[in-house]
Amino acid sequence: MQQTFRLVIDCPDQIGLVASVSQFLADHNATIVEANHHTDLQTGRFFMRHEISTDSLKLDHKSFVEEFTPLANEYQMNWKLSDSNKKQRVALLASLESHCLVDLLHRWHTGELHCDIPVIIGNHPQMKQFADWYKVPFHWVDFKALGKEAAFAQITTLLQEYKIDLTVLARFMxxxxxxxxxxxxxxxxxxxxxFLPSFAGAKPYQQAYDRGVKLIGATCHYVTKDLDEGPIIEQSVKRISHSDSAADMVRKGKDCEVTALAHGVRYHLEDRVIIHRNKTVVFA
Amino acid sequence: MQQTFRLVIDCPDQIGLVASVSQFLADHNATIVEANHHTDLQTGRFFMRHEISTDSLKLDHKSFVEEFTPLANEYQMNWKLSDSNKKQRVALLASLESHCLVDLLHRWHTGELHCDIPVIIGNHPQMKQFADWYKVPFHWVDFKALGKEAAFAQITTLLQEYKIDLTVLARFMxxxxxxxxxxxxxxxxxxxxxFLPSFAGAKPYQQAYDRGVKLIGATCHYVTKDLDEGPIIEQSVKRISHSDSAADMVRKGKDCEVTALAHGVRYHLEDRVIIHRNKTVVFA
Amino acid sequence: MQQTFRLVIDCPDQIGLVASVSQFLADHNATIVEANHHTDLQTGRFFMRHEISTDSLKLDHKSFVEEFTPLANEYQMNWKLSDSNKKQRVALLASLESHCLVDLLHRWHTGELHCDIPVIIGNHPQMKQFADWYKVPFHWVDFKALGKEAAFAQITTLLQEYKIDLTVLARFMxxxxxxxxxxxxxxxxxxxxxFLPSFAGAKPYQQAYDRGVKLIGATCHYVTKDLDEGPIIEQSVKRISHSDSAADMVRKGKDCEVTALAHGVRYHLEDRVIIHRNKTVVFA
Amino acid sequence: MQQTFRLVIDCPDQIGLVASVSQFLADHNATIVEANHHTDLQTGRFFMRHEISTDSLKLDHKSFVEEFTPLANEYQMNWKLSDSNKKQRVALLASLESHCLVDLLHRWHTGELHCDIPVIIGNHPQMKQFADWYKVPFHWVDFKALGKEAAFAQITTLLQEYKIDLTVLARFMxxxxxxxxxxxxxxxxxxxxxFLPSFAGAKPYQQAYDRGVKLIGATCHYVTKDLDEGPIIEQSVKRISHSDSAADMVRKGKDCEVTALAHGVRYHLEDRVIIHRNKTVVFA
Incomplete structure (x- = not known):
């Protein structure tokens, strides 16, 4: 896999901004593999992602950051420069359902998800078998024995100890x-x-069954303290009919969950998502 | 178009039920063009639709009804026998947006929707031009001048005068x-x-834009007094992204609306929909 | 899981056929969980699938078959009565790509695919690790060393020894x-x-990339001697754009392959597929 | 509708290219409403589209073109600068099927398709009624009476007389x-x-029916002398099953045709499509 730097920016829109960034990149001989721009016309905010081949580039990561900082300050940028060779460290949290966990592990194993997975945490012990297969340390945090507060304290500690960059709740209940x-x-x-905002909260498939909808779905989103209200990264749907029982809907829904989560995590790992207020810009 | 009778039944499920109905049909030499069955295992209710060619059938509509009635009573059926040659009379109600109205008119004109459309009613006069093209009488019910109560009284009268079987609210606001x-x-x-139940009520596209969803949709449903809560017949979705403005979402959403409504109306006209509590069985 | 018998029939369409079958079922007190009918009006062929709860049924499998045979003969039926408790024995054949194999194994492991998987066969040794995780015997048939003829002779022997009912080519190259x-x-x-018949033969993603299509897909079909020409069970598609490289298309295509194959295999295992000439009736 | 200029460029990729274009735009105070970039890494070709608000811009169209030309030459650009206020002149060609024609006319009428439609040409007279409704001149070119050569000569003349920029074959057979x-x-x-390349040539729905595919579709593409081989702009699909007759597939397919054509035409009119060899870059 070719090494790239990903320069991700959001800032107030301004004439000359793209020219300045592009000139900076040209001055340092950057070959741009992929470039995306978006202007939110309502809020006047500008979003930009460049994926830059490091082959031709005349700057290493540290000097790029140093040289770019004055420009970033001038334009009041939120920005980061990530290095595709530096893998993010991802923790997977799961409960009793294995479909999302196993799917992410397999995509990681085959290299589709470019990251490290140093730890899997379960509030039940059952997912250990899958962790073992993939040789990932598994921690069972026993919510029943510990109580919720102590359990989450333990999870927080684990995330720190393993130096986790991204926490994925793979059907962590x-x-x-x-x-x-x-x-x-x-x-x-x-x-x-x-398919948020439909059927937020518990038992969404039963809710969907009771309402008699003709499509069901899944939503991948950032966690915020307002449950199921965080910025949406990806959604996926499937057609159902009267002949689908609530159990059929669970089965079909799992395929939606797997796909939406895998996409969302990959977009995040590749720095394709920018959060703006309660929404996302996704340069898919 | 070949003439058919459509026998549509819902009743408590019972052993022998299908045998009795099938034997009745065989005894009268019915060739079955299409047959659909569904048992709701939760409620023990059975649903059945037969489309029967009249060519071989040894009963006319009246005698079919007479002969079938004892069987229907025995099994406590809700049932009807509709004749494909007897077109339903459909009223279209519209406001200022033409996309659903024009689409339905065109599908009717080309024979895809097998019905009569004796009247179009608008709460604004603008849709008259399309009514004129298709030579359908147009009634402008002036809500501003009349007030809501008198206006709806007038609509009710029109529906009665035109002997309307099905009223379609084609974006009637x-x-x-x-x-x-x-x-x-x-x-x-x-x-x-x-995409109900998401974004019920007013300005759904603005709501969807504000929430930052990644798919938008439309819902075709029966009207009930609980607004946007009626039994759903059909739903349709389209993918959107951060680059879609609220206006883009309106444009894309229209394609969903047109499709979902056209499907829903056709299913109803072909007696493919059975309402059960707040849900539908749709033998699509 | 509730035990059911699945009565699957195809025969020339005839008046009285459904009545006879339904009467037979009623006479033996069969509760019908799911019933599907289809008449192919072009060929006059009739297709029927009943899923029957064994709870109330007054026949065991053997006596059902005996009693039903005269009726089946009278109507010249192709038919079978399968028992949901008698699991089909499935062999998975794979090469170097793991996505379809691992997905099927996981669905089998969680009970979504109701079957036995007594053997996995690879023309390369790499898939052994996944077979081991799921404790399924793995046989590496070394095509290079053996030559094609001997290799397939070995596979044929394995399928016989393991008494295989269904052979699944999970990207077996x-x-x-x-x-x-x-x-x-x-x-x-x-x-x-x-997405057959587009891009039959080798390197379909490269073909798709070269042609510049805007959707790619996968096709699950029965194997016939005419390569890629067998009866289609299921197809799946995904949207792509100019920004997708051939490698991106491979990645996106895998999700199509996984879904289409999983559906197709499940339909087959649940006796939902009837082959008719070169097409399928799928009571999904 | 806000006036914009659309600067559309394709040229060999080169470091400094984006910087130069962006600097040019900044120097003339251009506010960029939408910007899209794509590099084809296989061919080293670069594609770029800027939509520029004319409000702040310190150049009119003529002087923009003059000032930009040296830069364009330096980078060997294929390029154009189109003015959103200058509507393209579109000719619609149709035969006996009205669905695509009527859909395009309605989208044009409501302003979704921003163009002029000065003429409709039919090889049969039946579409005149729709042309009349929308007050567009209709020319019946009688292929039977004239013979193919003379008929196309007449069409060519009409396209010239009406100064047509874009010719749309709306199911012109x-x-x-x-x-x-x-x-x-x-x-x-x-x-x-x-869904090209499947079922190129005549009677695609019958071909699809005979092959037993589970999805049907439509393809919007540029016309080239190799029939059905031109660069694809947009494709659309719908799920079908064994229960769909060839006639049902025609009906469902029409919805695909309408959608794919409407999208393709809009993308073209908004200068979102760049043809590169036999493929398209579509900045949708």
Whole structure:
């Protein structure tokens, strides 16, 4: 895999901005592999992602950051420069359902998800078998024995010890406390098993069955303290009919969950997502 | 178009039921063009639709009904026998947006929608031009001048005078009064411009834009007095992204609305929809 | 899981046929969980699938078959009565790509695919790791060392020894010899990584990339001696754009392959597919 | 509708290219409403589209072109600067099927398609009624009476007389002669009623029915002398099943045709399509 730097920017829109950034890149001989721009005309905010081949580039990561900083300050940028060779460290949190967990592990194993997965955490012990197969340390945090507060304290410690960059709730059926949501802001992704905002909260498939909808779905979103209200990264739907029982809907919905979560996590890992207020710009 | 009878039944499930109905049909030499069955295992209710060619059948409509009635009573059936040659009379109600209206008119004109359209009613005069093209009488009911109550009284009268079987709200932006909803139960279809139950109520596209969803949709449902809560017949979705403005979403959403409404109306006209509590069985 | 019998029939359409079958079922107190009918009006062929709860049924499998046979003969039926408790024995054949294999194994592991998987066969040794995880015997058939003829002879022997009912080619990159295709007729399922009949043959993603299509797909079909020409069970598509490289298309296509194959295999295992000439009736 | 200029460029990729273009735009105070970039890494070709608000811009169209030309030459650009206020002149060609024609006319009427439609040409007289409704001159070119050569000569003359920029074959069932294809290169759009390259040529729905596919589609592409081989702009698909007759597939396919053609035409009119060899870059 070719090494790239990803320069991701959001800032107030301004004439000359793109010219300045492009000139900077040209001055340092950057070959641009992929470039995306978006202007939010309502808020006047500008979003930009460049994927730059490091082959031709006359700057290493450190000097790029140093040289770019004055420009970034001038334009009041939120920005980062990530290095595709530096893998993010991802923790997977799961409960009893294995479909999302196993799918992410397999995509990671085959290299589709370019990251490290140093730890899997379960509030039940059952997912250990899959962790073992993929030789990832598994921690069972026993919510029943510990109580919710101590359990989450233990999870917080684990995330710190393993130096986790991204926490993925792969059908983790525990609601994170507000403080942890706050700490993990923009760094924790959840999969909700409905097409949000429809059927937020518990038992979305039963809700969908009761309402008699003709399509079901799943929503991949950033975790915020307002449950199921975080910025949406990806959604997926499937057609159903009267002949689908609530159990059929669960089965079909799983395929939506797997796909939406896998996409969302990949977009995040490739720095394709920019959060703006309660929405996302996704340069897919 | 070949003439058919459509025998549509719902009743408590019972062993021997299908045998009895099938034997009745065989005894009268019925060739079955299409047959659909569904058992709702939760409620123990059985649903059945037969489309029967009249060519070989040794009964006319009247005698079929007479002969079938004892069987229907025995099994406590809700049932009807409709004749494909007897077109339903459909009223289209519209406001200022033409896309759904024009689409339905064109599908009717080309024979895809097998019905009569004896009247179009608008709460604004603008849709008259399209009514004129298709030579359908247009009535402008002036809500501003009349007030809501008198206006709906006038609409009710029109529906009666034109002997309307099905009322289609093709983006008709007025909320029907409860009494009219009651009268038109199971005989009025609405298109809501969101993927219900998400974004019920007013301005769904703005709501969707504000929430930052990644798919938008439309919902075709029966009108009930609980706004946007009626039994859903059909739903349709389209993918959107951050680069879609609220205006883009309106444009894309229209394609969803047109498709979902056209499908819903056709299913109803072909007696493919059975309402059960707040849900539908759709033998599509 | 509730035990059911699945009565699957295809025969010339005839008045009285459904009545006779339904009466037979009623006479033996059969509760019908799901019933599907289809008449092919072009060929006058009738297709029928009943899923019958064994709870109330007054026949065991053997006596059902005996009692039903005269009726079946009278109507010249192709038919079978399968028992949901008697799991089909499925062999998975794979090469170097793991996505379809791992997905099927996981669905089997969680009970979504109700079957036995007694053996996995690879023409390369790499898939052994996944077989080991799921504790399924793995046989590496070394095509290079053995030559094609001997290799397929070995595979044929394995399928016989393991008493295989269904052979699934989960991205198995070897073309089966005609004689084996003949033997496995209706009992071998392949996944082709294109939306057939587009891009049959080798390197479909490269073909798709070169042609500049805007959607790619996958096709699950029965194996026949005419490569990529067998009856189609299921197809799946995904949208792509100019920004997708051939490698991106491979990645996106894999999700199509996984879904289409999983559906196709499940339909087959649940006796939902009837092959008619070169097409399928799928009671999904 | 806000006036914009659309600067559309394709040229060999080169470091400094984006910087130069962006600097030019900044120097003339251009506010960029939408910007898209794409590098084809296989061919080293770069594609770029800027939509520029004319409000702040300190150049009119003529002086923009003059000032930009040296830069364009330096980078060997294919380029154009189009003015959103200058509507393209579109000719619609149709035969006996009205669905695509009527859909385009309605989208034009409501302003979704921003163009002029000065003429509709039919090889049969039946579409005149729709032309009349929308007050567009209709020319019946009688292929039977004239013979194919004279008929196409007449069409060519009409396209010239009406100063047509874009010719849309809205289910026009005559194959254009090679010379006309050549003349209209990149300026004529066709809708083919299959998911190309599947089922090219005549009767695609019958072909699809015979093959037993599970999805049907439509393809919007530029006309080239190799029939159904031109650069694809947009494709659309719908799920079908064994229960769909060839007639049902025609009906469902029409919805695909309408959508794919409407999208393709809009993309073209908004200068979102760049043809590169036999493929398109579509900045949708």
């Amino acid at each position: 525990q609601i994170l406390p507000d403080t942890l949501c706050q700490e993990l802001q923009g760094k924790a992704i959840n999969i909700h098993h409905s | 007025q909320i029907l009064p409860d009494t009219l909803c009651q009268e038109l139960q199971g005989k009025a279809i609405n298109i809501h411009h969101s | 070897q073309i089966l010899p005609d004689t084996l295709c003949q033997e496995l007729q209706g009992k071998a399922i392949n996944i082709h990584h294109s | 005559q194959i254009l002669p090679d010379t006309l294809c050549q003349e209209l290169q990149g300026k004529a759009i066709n809708i083919h009623h299959s």
